[in-house]
Amino acid sequence: MNLSVVLLLLVLIQVNGYLHLDWEVRNQALNQSLYEDVLDSEECQKQIAILRDNTFLLSLFLDAGIRLPRGLLAGNTVDLGNYHQCLEINTTLHNTNIEGKYCMIRVPLNQELSLQPISSIQFSNFDPFSLHLDEDTITKINNYKLKRAGIKALFGADLNEIRSGPGNPLEFSVLRLAVCIPKPCTTEEAISGLLFNITSLGFQYEDDFCRLPDDKPWVPADFTAFGIFSLIGFLTFLSTYYELNHIFGRKRDPKSANQILCMFSIYSNTKRLLTFKSSPGALECIDGVRALAMIWVLLGHSFSSQPFTYNAIESFQWILSYEGLWITSAHITVDTFFMLSGLLVVYTTAGKLTSVGLLKNIHVFYLNRLLRMFPILATTALLEASVFNRISDGPVWDTIVSQTHRCRTFWWSTLLHLQNYLNSENVCIGATWYLAIDVQLHLLSPLVLVWVLSGNKKIAWSALSAGVVLSLSAATVYNFIKEFPTGMITAERGDEMMYYMVYYYMNTLTRAPPFLVGMVFGYLLHTYRGKPVYISTILNLILWALSLSLLLTVCYCTYPTMQPGWDNQTVDSLINSFMRPAWALGLGWIIFACVNGYGGPINWLLSLNLWKLPARLSYAMYILHFSLMVIFNSSNTAPIYFTVSYIIFLFYGFFVLTFIVAIFVTVFIDIPFSILFKLLLDKVKGQGKESTKSVDDRDLFKSAPVLNSHTNRRVSNNNGVQKFD
Structure with missing residues (x-):
């Protein structure tokens, strides 16, 4: 086929020839059903009541959870809390097993919270409950997010981060905040029960994801991987033993060893690599x-x-x-x-x-x-x-x-x-x-x-x-x-x-x-x-x-x-x-x-x-x-x-x-x-x-x-x- 014809076909393919496959993961990396199964509103309220009466345990949850990101005005819109501390919470009080659940929420930057005035308190000009930032700071943060995502894609990073940007108007104008909550609770139940009433305050957010201990199920891909790598390890052991025994045990010429049996030998393969x-x-x-x-x-x-x-x-x-x-x-x-x-x-x-x-x-x-x-x-x-x-x-x-x-x-x-x-x-x-x-x-x-x-x-x-x-x-x-x-x-x-x-x-x-x-x-x-x-x-x-x-x-x-x-x-x-x-x-x-x-x-x-x-x-x-x-x-x-x-x-x-x-x-x-x-x-x-x-x-x-x-x-x-x- 003439080269010019091939290149013409390539141009046409590039312009119109991409396929975007729909996909659904059959074997999830995280056990999504586990997060649904543990939810229990009645048990949640019971555990919240226990936490209110136990300052130390409550402090563990709060210390591992929600707060404004450090460096917010410098462009940081993420606070990751204390992931491991949250998931390590596991104690029994009043015949109730209380465990931590780590969740991430997305909070829009520009929202005004409705607070009831308290006449006995003199507030300063700075309102700590207002998440409103000036437009210049938001613009800088948005621009940074776009460029950072661009650099990551340029060097081969996760393209999903880019796709979620322009396609999601909230992506570059939200805070990502970690919250640590009791295992049977939703984020709304926990925040309203332990911190403030979300509805009356007008606090808006979206759930991102939650994590629990041991939430990675074993699926066929895991069994396949560990089976194949175990087999390779076993073959490597046998092959290395055969070659070392042939050379150093029987004192024979290395060239006389069976090439197939030496195929997985660490000894000869390392020599090949370094020679x-x-x-x-x-x-x-x-x-x-x-x-x-x-x-x-x-x-x-x-x-x-x-x-x-x-x-x-x-x-x-x-x-x-x-x-x-x-x-x-x-x-x-x-x-x-x-x-x-x-x-x-x-x-x-x-x-x-x-x-x-x-x-x-x-x-x-x-x-x-x-x-x-x-x-x-x-x-x-x-x-x-x-x-x-x-x-x-x-x-x-x-x-x-x-x-x-x-x-x-x-x-x-x-x-x-x-x-x-x-x-x-x-x-x-x-x-x-x-x-x-x-x-x-x-x-x-x-x-x-x-x-x-x-x-x-x-x-x-x-x-x-x-x-x-x-x-x-x-x-x-x-x-x-x-x-x-x-x-x-x-x-x-x-x-x-x-x-x-x-x-x-x-x-x-x-x-x-x-x-x-x-x-x-x-x-x-x-x-x-x-x-x-x-x-x-x-x-x-x-x-x-x-x-x-x-x-x-x-x-x-x-x-x-x-x-x-x-x-x-x-x-x-x-x-x-x-x-x-x-x-x-x-x-x-x-x-x-x-x-x-x-x-x-x-x-x-x-x-x-x-x-x-x-x-x-x-x-x-x-x-x-x-x-x-x-x-x-x-x-x-x-x-x-x-x-x-x-x-x-x-x-x-x-x-x-x-x-x-x-x-x-x-x-x-x-x-x-x-x-x-x-x-x-x-x-x-x-x-x-x-x-x-x-x-x-x-x-x-x-x-x-x-x-x-x-x-x-x-x-x-x-x-x-x-x-x-």
């Missing part, structure tokens, strides 16, 4: 690029994942300032991965595979891509659907509950890499929108790759040029048709965040140009592979200056569009169309220069052995890191006070935690199943006997993958037919 073998033509600098890009992603998410801050307005002002530009521009780093993916697809096939060979082995080309990504992706989806919901708890655990529900419902679209079109507003694992697009681009890449592998340079360059021009043209037309804002963080168009995220940010067409620019540089690197490249000092300096200037311009270009008063749709559409391929272009020169000896100290930095292990773990870290951050932040019992130094301190902790978890997941799951998939594919191709003897570690960890080991490398079989490993 780095140099291979000819390896692009050493890419390890540094990939590792630094991953660090930037984690750093950006460390800032964006914080649920509540005491000084919200101050943090919002920092976000819009020059000082925050290195965080607000971090979204562009994802295009680094798209560029590298395109580069390596060409570089690892050109010269080693013909067009005919690609077409004959297209099923292997696709299967390797899909199967190598599957183990960690499926593991994380299973963790999200079960284990992560059980390892902790907290007053804002509803974020984890929402994530659990999405994975229990839409796990299949995640594994099929279709979630950016089928359920883009309810993605199971937030960060996997990137994987979906990357797989989709990989599946489409043979449309260009088959011409690149023709052996004719003119045809190859024509195909690559046509791919870049057509993809960029199609993306530009699409951007001008849809009229997106420049980014998630815009002072004037905060209500378009979900629209931008679904139809632009997670869109295959708008991400195709950097991928195709990467393919161009992949072919350029292949063309000069093993050949000297001569660039004069002056030209080298000019190209470096242009490249770095281009990268800095891309980072800066969205800054003016974030500011109040910005209104230029033409510039917005141009920035959306060209900033991502421009980033790929600037990065492509850096890689080309480093590979060919013109990188100087930058090449030295990017090629350090320091980056090899983080680069090898980058796929696991990318998939897991945000879930770990959200678990930690959802366990917090109070808002944080935002400072840059504090968030950076958290980043170090998140990085170390993610790094350690990634090692465990890689050793226990990724490497064993990668070996299994390789052996199965070799059996399909009639090579099973040879493959069971040993598996080359370089076939598991390629020298220059995009995220971990997800770029295929070719070796020749005995028949001379090119294959992908």
Whole structure:
């Protein structure tokens, strides 16, 4: 099919082709029926009467419950009370078991409470019972909420928070307050019985949610998860015992051990992970690029994942300032991965595979891509659907509950890499929108790759040029048709965040140009592979200056569009169309220069052995890191006070935690199943006997993958037919 026809179809699909699936969670993460079953109005009144006569017990409830948020005038609209103190209340008085129930309510900011005047009391000008704030403060709080939600979506956070914003007029003008009440009571019964009469006072609020101890029911997802992980643990124990006994007990050659029986061995898999073998033509600098890009992603998410801050307005002002530009521009780093993916697809096939060979082995080309990504992706989806919901708890655990529900419902679209079109507003694992697009681009890449592998340079360059021009043209037309804002963080168009995220940010067409620019540089690197490249000092300096200037311009270009008063749709559409391929272009020169000896100290930095292990773990870290951050932040019992130094301190902790978890997941799951998939594919191709003897570690960890080991490398079989490993 002609490439231009494919791109035209893509434009039409992007404009009209999204599906929004209705969904209902069959197995709730929290026992909703429990909250209804415990309600008993008569028992509630009895317990309220007991509390009125017991000052200490009443103080436990009140101390864990409702109060105005600290830092209200600084933008904090949340008070989380004392979650654990409330749920730990469990005592028996007068033959009545009194237990605490933690609830969250939403109170509109602007309401005047009707108070009966008490002549004996002289009130000051400040009315503590009035929740009315001046319009300027409310505007600042509303703007902060919009921008904060935008940043969270930009870095892959919970999209439900954004959807609940513009669609709910009360979302950005309410206080979220915790109340601790007796178990059989509703919030209205408890507040009226223990504090004040809601009806006579005119106090308006809405119930958000309630929590009770042991309110997480065991469902099939839990049994499945613990069953699978227990089986993997058992296989790991047996496999490790077999290999250690073979090597150290029987004193035999490690190479003579049965490869299948050693598949889950911690001993050999750890050695594979920590052993780095140099291979000819390896692009050493890419390890540094990939590792630094991953660090930037984690750093950006460390800032964006914080649920509540005491000084919200101050943090919002920092976000819009020059000082925050290195965080607000971090979204562009994802295009680094798209560029590298395109580069390596060409570089690892050109010269080693013909067009005919690609077409004959297209099923292997696709299967390797899909199967190598599957183990960690499926593991994380299973963790999200079960284990992560059980390892902790907290007053804002509803974020984890929402994530659990999405994975229990839409796990299949995640594994099929279709979630950016089928359920883009309810993605199971937030960060996997990137994987979906990357797989989709990989599946489409043979449309260009088959011409690149023709052996004719003119045809190859024509195909690559046509791919870049057509993809960029199609993306530009699409951007001008849809009229997106420049980014998630815009002072004037905060209500378009979900629209931008679904139809632009997670869109295959708008991400195709950097991928195709990467393919161009992949072919350029292949063309000069093993050949000297001569660039004069002056030209080298000019190209470096242009490249770095281009990268800095891309980072800066969205800054003016974030500011109040910005209104230029033409510039917005141009920035959306060209900033991502421009980033790929600037990065492509850096890689080309480093590979060919013109990188100087930058090449030295990017090629350090320091980056090899983080680069090898980058796929696991990318998939897991945000879930770990959200678990930690959802366990917090109070808002944080935002400072840059504090968030950076958290980043170090998140990085170390993610790094350690990634090692465990890689050793226990990724490497064993990668070996299994390789052996199965070799059996399909009639090579099973040879493959069971040993598996080359370089076939598991390629020298220059995009995220971990997800770029295929070719070796020749005995028949001379090119294959992908």
